[in-house]
Amino acid sequence: MTGEAQHSDPYLWLEDVTGDAPLSWARERNEVVHERFAATDRFSALEHRILDMFDTDARIPYPTRRDTWLYNFWRDAAHPKGIWRRTTFEQYRTENPEWDVLLDLDALSAAESENWVWSGAAVLRPAQSRALISLSRGGADATVVREFDLEKREFIPAAAGGFELSEAKNWMRWIDIDTVYVGTDFGPGSLTDSGYTRIAKRWRRGTPLEAAETVFEGEASDVSVGCGYDRTPGFERHYFTRATDFFNEQVYLLAPDGSLTYLESPTDSDESWHHEWLLIHLKSEWTTGGNTYPADTLLAIDFDEFLAGGRDFDVLFAPDPHTSLHDYNWSEHHLIVSTLQDVQTRLHVLTPGPDGWTREPLADTPAMATTGVTNLDKIDGGDDFMLSTSGFTTPATLLEGTIGKPVRLLKQAPGFFDTDGIRTEQFFARSDDGTMVPYFVIRHQDRIGTPGPTVMSGYGGFEISRTPTYAGVTGMSWLERGGTWVMTNIRGGGEYGPQWHTQAQKADRHKVYEDFAAIARDLVDRGITTPAQLGAVGGSNGGLLMGVMLTRYPHLFGALVCQVPLLDMKRYHLLLAGASWIAEYGDPDKPEEWAYISEYSPYQNTSATAEYPPILIMTSTRDDRVHPGHARKMTALLESEGHTVWYHENIEGGHGGAADNKQLAFQSALIYEFFTQMLMDKSVPE
Structure with a gap:
């Protein structure tokens, strides 16, 4: 499809998200996918097995600490939409804690005839008697916010003085029990071009939202504004943020007299304080x-x-060339720093003192795994912390400790697939410009020396680092079937620090795709797989990656899965939150930037005469971040050109693609059934 043809795009009608014709078009293709991939006993057995893993009580109920309380949101077979609950440390340490259920989302949805999906809660501290609960219809980014009484276990209606926001891309932050900061759609001109909040207001209980006081404003061209209140005793601070693009943010402090002080640090840096x-x-x-x-x-x-x-x-x-900063968080008296050394975790404790800062190891971290620090409560929790560790074949382990003392086992998740003989290896591929790019290979040792069906995953954007984590779904769906799994750490991510990302932005975006293609070739050169046996999967920005693999490197792959993708890069900035990503990809309205975007934009680079591998494109109607029109239009275009393409659209689910465990299990099983048929079951006709 040429750039000129884009101006008369015959598939623009598919951008009507909830229109009758586009939804009918999507449902027709859903039926084809169900009949081809989901109507077998093999699919049904796998789907149920995955769902059992998602729903089992044997999973670790990861908590969020607020002083003496541990909060948790939990889904299982009895609560598919989920329950919000809390317990004490003493109870949590037991094998079967007693949980105090605060809100049953299934019961709420039934009572209100709404498909509510949990989006989070902000608990008022220190009393913890109130919370601001965010709920989404069908999993969209847009939410409603409602004040909840934790003692009475009920929402406080607006008519009774409760804080409440109607559906929008909202945020609300506690100042005190009678005052909040709020960002929402206040009417014409109150949102940025990206659809996020442009105005921050202070809202007092008992007054209408229209009477809230404007305390900060950004520009329409900004991504968003935000604000918050640090309640640390003796160090209370009100602050505002203005994101001028996705990677640059200005920070201001609010003085008691209402004046603002600009924090004069680089706008692309991250600032925090304690x-x-x-x-x-x-x-x-x-x-x-x-x-x-x-x-x-x-x-x-x-x-x-x-x-x-x-x-x-x-x-x-x-x-240094091999080590980057991954994360850092305060306890009351210490700073815990997590680094990645060739994508493997190291943890240290830094402590300020009269003679400067000291540095000590926090705990041992296993190889080929990710260890993260959780449940630090720098205000009320002293120097207690939790550690969560998992690897591709190692189920999650949760430990607890206090800085300066040994850690203790707290919870251990069971394994959900047979790991006997499965090993994890790390390799490096040389990209087109000579850069060595790491990737992990997970396979049964019997596969070594024999090329076999392989699936590689990738993302490569927004400085998001991909690190080892337990591969329960992949294990039971692919590794047990004899397949090989590959996780790539291509540029665009943050595995080697910010420069791993910045060297692949805008005009240098091609490096992301060259890295992924280099790993695909390296897998073949090492005898791990062949092009006909190699599949790849990616979502969102990773879905764009899959689109480029299809149109630029089709000869390297036997099958592709493209989830909630960006694909029409000529119009991405005009659809939903797309304008917020111009700092990553460039502005297609500027000829000099469209010149390089047009080189890879999948929707503008398909060919009716090219030989493409079969592709499964998946999206969600309720995705209000990446417009489902990308996936719909690409599917229609590929169909018109005679290519093998399957399409599935979940009518709800948001950008994550699924609104509950059942939907997630279906989509997971669908992906691996597709790869099994395309890469393993060569006798199945296409």
Whole structure:
């Protein structure tokens, strides 16, 4: 499809998200997919097995700590929409904790005749008597926000003075029990071009939303604005943020007299604070105070000293070619730093003192696994923490500890597939520009030396790092069947720090696709697979990756799965939240930027004469982040050109594709049944 043809795009009608004709078109294709892939005993058995794993009580109920309470949102067979509950530490440590159910979402949905999907809760501290609960219809990003009484276990109606927002891309933050910061659709001109909040207001209980006081405004061209209140005793701070694009943000502090103080740090850096300390994580090189600090450096300074113009920083982390900063979080007295060394986790504790900062290992971290720090409560929780560890074949383990003391086993998840003989290896492929790109291979040891069916996954965008995690679905759906699984760490992500991302933005986007293709070739060169036996899967930005593999590198693959994708890069910025991603991809309305986007945009680069591998395209009607029109139009175009394409659209589910465990189990089984038929069952006709 040429760029000129785009101006008369015959499939624009498919962008009408809930129109009768597009939905009928989608349902017709859903029926074809169901008949081809979901009507067999093999599919049914796998779907039920996956659902049993999602619903089992043997999973770890990961909590969110708020002082003495541990909160958890839980779905299982009896509660498909889920329950919000809490318990104490003492109970949580037992094998079968007693949970206090605060809200039953299934009961609420039935009572209100709504398909509510949980979107989170903000508990008012320290009393923990109220919460602001966000609920989504069908899993969309847009939510309603309602105030909930934790003591009475009921919502407080707006008529009774409760805080409540109608459906929009909302946010609400507690200041105190009678005051909140709020961002919503206040009417014409109140949203950014990306569809997010442009105005922040202070809203007092008992007053209408229309009377809320505007305290901060951004520009229509911004991505969004936000604000919050740090209630740390003795260090209370009100702050506002203005995201000028996806990667640049201005931070302001609000003084008691209403004046704003701009935090003069690089706009592409991450700022955070605790007590007297300000931390700045650099995303690009910064020269200040007579020193030059490279990207990915973590700096610390006394907050008041910084505001007064001081720039004498302590360097808490400095990157090297193999090591990047992955995460960092405060306990009451310490900073826990997580790094990635060739995509494998290391943990350290940094402690400020009169003689500077000290550094000690926190705990051992296993190889080929990811270990994360959770449940730090820097205000009320002292120096307690939890560690969650899992690897591709190692189920999750949850440990608890206090800094300076040994960690203790808290919970252990069971295994859900047979790992006997399955091993994890890490390799590196050389991309077109010579960069060595890592990837993990998970396969049965009997496969070594014999090429076999292989599926590789990729994302490559927005500085999102992909690290090892337990592959329960993949294990039972693919590894047990003799398949090989590959997780790639291509550029565009953050596995080697911000520069791993920035070197693949905009005009250099092609490096993402070259990296993925290089790994595909490397898998063949190592004898792990063949092009006919190689599949690939990716979603969202990873769905764009799959579209490029289809149109630019079709000879490398035997099958592709493309989920909730961006594909029409000529119009992506005009659809839903697309304008917020211009800093990642570029602006197609600028000829000089469309020049490089047009080179890879899948919708503009299909060919009726090319030989494409079979592709399954999946999306969600309720996805209000990446427009389902991308997937619909690409499917229609490929069909018109005579290519083998299957299409499935979940009528709900949001950007995650599924609104509950049952839908997620169906979609997971569908993906692997597709790969099984395309890459393993060669006797099945296409």
